[in-house]
Amino acid sequence: MHFSSESVEVLIEQFLKLPTVGRKTARRLAAWVLKMPRGEVEALVAALLAVKDRVSECPICQNATDRLPCALCRSEKRDHSVVCVVEESSDVAALERTGEYSGVYHVLHGVISPLDGIGPDELKIRELVSRVAGKGETNTIGNEAPRIEEVILAVNPTVEGDTTAFYISQLLSSFDVTITRLARGLPIGGDLTYVDEATLSRALEGRRPM
Amino acid sequence: MHFSSESVEVLIEQFLKLPTVGRKTARRLAAWVLKMPRGEVEALVAALLAVKDRVSECPICQNATDRLPCALCRSEKRDHSVVCVVEESSDVAALERTGEYSGVYHVLHGVISPLDGIGPDELKIRELVSRVAGKGETNTIGNEAPRIEEVILAVNPTVEGDTTAFYISQLLSSFDVTITRLARGLPIGGDLTYVDEATLSRALEGRRPM
Numbered sequence: 546m547h548f549s550s551e552s553v554e555v556l557i558e559q560f561l562k563l564p565t566v567g568r569k570t571a572r573r574l575a576a577w578v579l580k581m582p583r584g585e586v587e588a589l590v591a592a593l594l595a596v597k598d599r600v601s602e603c604p605i606c607q608n609a610t611d612r613l614p615c616a617l618c619r620s621e622k623r624d625h626s627v628v629c630v631v632e633e634s635s636d637v638a639a640l641e642r643t644g645e646y647s648g649v650y651h652v653l654h655g656v657i658s659p660l661d662g663i664g665p666d667e668l669k670i671r672e673l674v675s676r677v678a679g680k681g682e683t684n685t686i687g688n689e690a691p692r693i694e695e696v697i698l699a700v701n702p703t704v705e706g707d708t709t710a711f712y713i714s715q716l717l718s719s720f721d722v723t724i725t726r727l728a729r730g731l732p733i734g735g736d737l738t739y740v741d742e743a744t745l746s747r748a749l750e751g752r753r754p755m
Numbered sequence: 756m757h758f759s760s761e762s763v764e765v766l767i768e769q770f771l772k773l774p775t776v777g778r779k780t781a782r783r784l785a786a787w788v789l790k791m792p793r794g795e796v797e798a799l800v801a802a803l804l805a806v807k808d809r810v811s812e813c814p815i816c817q818n819a820t821d822r823l824p825c826a827l828c829r830s831e832k833r834d835h836s837v838v839c840v841v842e843e844s845s846d847v848a849a850l851e852r853t854g855e856y857s858g859v860y861h862v863l864h865g866v867i868s869p870l871d872g873i874g875p876d877e878l879k880i881r882e883l884v885s886r887v888a889g890k891g892e893t894n895t896i897g898n899e900a901p902r903i904e905e906v907i908l909a910v911n912p913t914v915e916g917d918t919t920a921f922y923i924s925q926l927l928s929s930f931d932v933t934i935t936r937l938a939r940g941l942p943i944g945g946d947l948t949y950v951d952e953a954t955l956s957r958a959l960e961g962r963r964p965m
Binding site: 552562563573579581585586590592594608611615 | 760761762763765766768769770772773774775780782783784785786787788789791793795796797798799800802803804805806807809810818819820821825843844845848
């Protein structure tokens with residue numbers, strides 16, 4: 546009852562459930578909402594509900610999308626023979642921002658993590674195998690799904706990511722498909738002195754001729 | 756179109772309007788909302804709308820409240836002869852958390868800041884003067900508002916806060932009321948070496964016998 550308004554307290558509790566939001570930030574956000582014009586709060590509310598109402602998973606790449614199949618899977622400008630496997634929708638956004646990738650994606654919606662009770666069946670791995678096997682959903686360009694020639698495993702460089710990548714590469718080994726993964730090494734702008742040993746080892750291991 | 760879902764992009768833009776939320780956090784929050792069960796999103800939406808629908812300003816202290824007058828102004832346990840003047844509702848919450856204050860409050864909803872176009876008329880200063888003059892809204896304890904004996908100016912120790920405090924103290928000088936302000940000095944847990952000069956000067960100036 547500190548704020549003297551129960552509605553504000555309830556809103557603070559709701560904000561606390563979001564990631565990156567601690568009690569101080571939750572209080573600050575609630576104070577902000579108190580001052581926001583009603584129209585702006587309604588716009589935020591509409592955007593929240595729209596995400597629940599309109600967004601679903603693309604039947605091909607499993608990414609979050611408003612239209613089925615998603616714009617990337619529908620695009621004729623993309624190379625549909627190269628599939629980049631990522632953990633989350635946000636990774637698609639990160640790769641798209643590089644402007645370097647012209648293939649399509651496959652979103653796993655997580656990584657294998659036995660400690661969190663997440664096994665292969667909780668992820669979109671079965672859908673990936675069907676897609677590589679040519680049995681998945683077709684896109685709208687042709688009547689047949691184009692043959693997949695390369696699968697890039699772009700999972701995060703963590704223990705869980707490595708496990709997931711290994712598991713998928715084993716599953717796909719029986720297919721005639723090239724399996725690659727993202728390079729590991731020094732991050733651009735990094736400093737040799739401060740980089741961690743694991744990264745530096747990988748950078749040495751993966752050294753390339755100038 | 757990075758996320759391949761327009762609804763998600765719209766939600767990111769909405770999150771970006773909130774304080775403390777940058778683009779990375781906005782993306783992370785949107786990804787979180789994507790995964791939230793619909794019921795939880797609806798609870799957040801309901802809390803947001805409830806703040807706009809149910810919360811208004813207490814006619815006595817101007818604090819945000821669901822019931823008029825607010826619980827603090829209605830309380831018989833509070834000392835209604837002492838009024839603590841603060842900038843924002845969140846300052847009431849901060850002072851209540853100390854558990855040291857048993858008086859009532861007056862929320863200005865800002866500070867005098869000519870550069871931002873905020874003058875005394877944009878704040879709840881007129882309401883404070885009426886209250887001290889005994890012409891304000893009465894609370895529900897008696898038929899008459901109790902006489903105010905002390906006004907504590909608990910505005911922030913900033914240039915704008917100091918200006919506002921000075922302005923209010925001038926306005927109230929004609930009334931038979933004690934005007935005080937919060938002590939300035941070293942914050943608890945602070946370190947003399949790292950404290951700024953202005954704070955250290957104030958701490959010296961305000962030194963007290965042991």
